[in-house]
Amino acid sequence: xxxxxxxxxxxxxxxxxxxxxxxxxxxxxxxxxxxxxxxxxxxxxxxxxxxxxxxxxxxxxxxxxxxxxxxxxxxxxxxxxxxxxxxxxxxxxxxxxxxxxxxxxxxxxxxxxxxxxxxxxxxxxxxxxxxxxxxxxxxxxxxxxxxxxxxxxxxxxxxxxxxxxxxxxxxxxxxxxxxxxxxxxxxxxxxxxxxxxxxxxxxxxxxxxxxxxxxxxxxxxxxxxxxxxxxxxxxxxxxxxxxxxxxxxxxxxxxxxxxxxxxxxxxxxxxxxxxxxxxxxxxxxxxxxxxxxxxxxxxxxxxxxxxxxxxxxxxxxxxxxxxxxxxxxxxxxxxxxxxxxxxxxxxxxxxxxxxxxxxxxxxxxxxxxxxxxxxxxxxxxxxxxxxxxxxxxxxxxxxxxxxxxxxxxxxxxxxxxxxxxxxxxxxxxxxxxxxxxxxxxxxxxxxxxxx
Numbered sequence: 001x002x003x004x005x006x007x008x009x010x011x012x013x014x015x016x017x018x019x020x021x022x023x024x025x026x027x028x029x030x031x032x033x034x035x036x037x038x039x040x041x042x043x044x045x046x047x048x049x050x051x052x053x054x055x056x057x058x059x060x061x062x063x064x065x066x067x068x069x070x071x072x073x074x075x076x077x078x079x080x081x082x083x084x085x086x087x088x089x090x091x092x093x094x095x096x097x098x099x100x101x102x103x104x105x106x107x108x109x110x111x112x113x114x115x116x117x118x119x120x121x122x123x124x125x126x127x128x129x130x131x132x133x134x135x136x137x138x139x140x141x142x143x144x145x146x147x148x149x150x151x152x153x154x155x156x157x158x159x160x161x162x163x164x165x166x167x168x169x170x171x172x173x174x175x176x177x178x179x180x181x182x183x184x185x186x187x188x189x190x191x192x193x194x195x196x197x198x199x200x201x202x203x204x205x206x207x208x209x210x211x212x213x214x215x216x217x218x219x220x221x222x223x224x225x226x227x228x229x230x231x232x233x234x235x236x237x238x239x240x241x242x243x244x245x246x247x248x249x250x251x252x253x254x255x256x257x258x259x260x261x262x263x264x265x266x267x268x269x270x271x272x273x274x275x276x277x278x279x280x281x282x283x284x285x286x287x288x289x290x291x292x293x294x295x296x297x298x299x300x301x302x303x304x305x306x307x308x309x310x311x312x313x314x315x316x317x318x319x320x321x322x323x324x325x326x327x328x329x330x331x332x333x334x335x336x337x338x339x340x341x342x343x344x345x346x347x348x349x350x351x352x353x354x355x356x357x358x359x360x361x362x363x364x365x366x367x368x369x370x371x372x373x374x375x376x377x378x379x380x381x382x383x384x385x386x387x388x389x390x391x392x393x394x395x396x397x398x399x400x401x402x403x404x405x406x407x408x409x410x411x412x413x414x415x416x417x418x419x420x421x422x423x424x425x426x427x428x429x430x431x432x433x434x435x436x437x438x439x440x441x442x443x444x445x446x447x448x449x450x451x
Contacts, residue, residue, distance in 0.1 A: 008425045010048055019313035034134050034316045038100060039323030039403065045100040050113050050253040052093045057251065062092065068250045070095055075246030078113050080104070086321055091393065094255070098399075100321075110203045113253035116208065117243050118155035120189070121199035132199065134206045134214045139199045146181065146189035147373055150289055156248045157182025164237045167230070172210075174237045176244065183224050190223045200229065202240075205384050210236070227324040234419065274327055282308065285338055295344050295441045299426040300341040300419075305312020307418040311411055320410070326403040329384075336380065340419035344369040348445040353420075359431040377412050384409040 028035050047266060052060050052069060064183075070087050073095065077085045078147045086098040097112070106181060111117060121139035124130055132139040141152040155176070178186050190198070197216040200207040206214035208229030217230070232240070285441040290296035311330065315322065348365030356364065384405040391401030430436050 001293060005425065005428045005431075009429060010139060012306075012425050016309065019310045022313035022316055024308055026378055029313075029316055032317055036312070036320065037319060037321045039321045039326070039399075040098055041102060041324050042322065043100045043349070045098065045102050046104050047099075047103075048097045048109060048112075049090060049256045049389070050095045050097065051256050052095065053252040053254065065250050066095065067237050069253065072247045072249050073097060073112060076243055078246075080108065080241075080344045089392075093254070096399075098321075107203060107205065109255060111243065113138050113249070113255060115154075115156060115249045117202060117240070117254055119201045120153040121201055122189070122193055123197065123199075132201050132204070132206060134199075135195060136199070136214060136216050139201070142193070142198065144185050144192075146184055146188070151184070151185055151228070152171055153179075153185045155244055157185060159243055160245045160247060162241045162244045162367045163242050171230055172232050172234055173239050174232055174240060175226065176229070177226045178224070186224055186227070187224045190219045190221075193219045193256060194221075195219065209233075278334075279330065282334070285334075288342070289338070291446050293442075294444070295430065295435070296348070296443070300338070300345070300423050302426060303341070303423040304337060305333070306422050307414055308334070310416045310418070314410055314414065315407070318410075320406055321403065321406070323400065323403040325400040326407040329404040329406070329408035330411050333415055335413055336377065337415035337419055340369075340373045340377075340415060341423060343372055343417065344423070345443070352439050352443050358436040358442060359437075362424065362427055362431065366420065370420065373416065377416050379408055380412050381389075384412070 022032050022034075026036060042428065050073075052066060052068075054065065066089055070089065072084070073087050075099070075101065077087065077194075080102065082318055085100070086096075088096055097207040107445040120142040121132055122142045123136070123415050124138045124140045128140055131133050131141055141213070143150050143152050144272050157179050159177045159179055162174060165175055167173055195218060197218050198218040199214065206216075207229075211231070213231075217228060226416050229237075229240075249273040286297075286301035287305065289300050291297070293300065311333070314320075322324065344365055347369040348361050351361035351364045352358070387401050388405035388409070391399065391405065427442075430442075435441060
């Protein structure tokens, strides 16, 4: 038994060391390389909701279409340099984009939701409808008939292999390649526009070169397989190349009115004070447990520190976004971890009163307290799961509810582990030692003899 306890202790210690390496340094752990993600209420940033146009989507395909759109948005956000963005489904046809620590221009917001990043145009003639206007004149989308259907030439027909290079004179070139359908479109349009300009537009604005002039190269030959865009600055060419290689959206996305740039209304000062308050609260709890339950209380206090470090490590590894509500869920789970230890120690005390040895009392106390701990924690986990589901649907659609429930569920699960496994492992180290004969060191008081 002693060897078995030693092996358990070594396993618990190894897990604690790994958790420490994940948590510290706080900004970027030694293991995992992740910092703690802070929500918009703590860090500030941008919050946008996009509504997907699913009118042309077959019934039953909506979920996969939304998942595909989320994947493309994630790829498009990455070149913006946002640390730990949050992009997820909201309801059945909306996508919530949260970018902590980053504000976006209107152009960047539009670029995120474009089905195609770049569109090609030709000069209008007579009284044709105008889509764009710049220094070179009025433009309309460049179109051609493919298989009896009129289609617009856009970057949605690019292969996802664009790259930036330089020509023999050192000028920046953005090189792209058409897919099969794009090659047919490009050949039909450029053969019609020989010696005429082909405008390039990004959203509602013309694509401009390093000299701020609109880019509209004159077509000198039929373009089929590949093309080049020159005149861009190195930074702009690199940005476009990254965006063009992120894929295209499966359905159009429209920005809803529910968007804002958020200032950190709590901020770093609040995080610091929350940490200080949490440390003070844990120290006071540890002091009470140690003074009342003595050695057992001291072991549970060490298990509480173990719990806090392990939970924070899980938050980091899973990428949990910590908001004010999330901090509340974590603090609540700390209370439940102590509650489990109190139940166990009271059962152990009763077993000692019946005359059992410390080792037997520990085993019996933990085993008999387990059903009550299991029932209380499972009901809390179920309540948290329901709250998370409600926060993910249009019923309440609350990120605060989801943040609270996620941290609460993780905290409760870890608290069960530490209360049953870690505390028990620590206490069993004393079994078989001289201290085990002094049961008064492990229980709050002895029962008075009956009169």
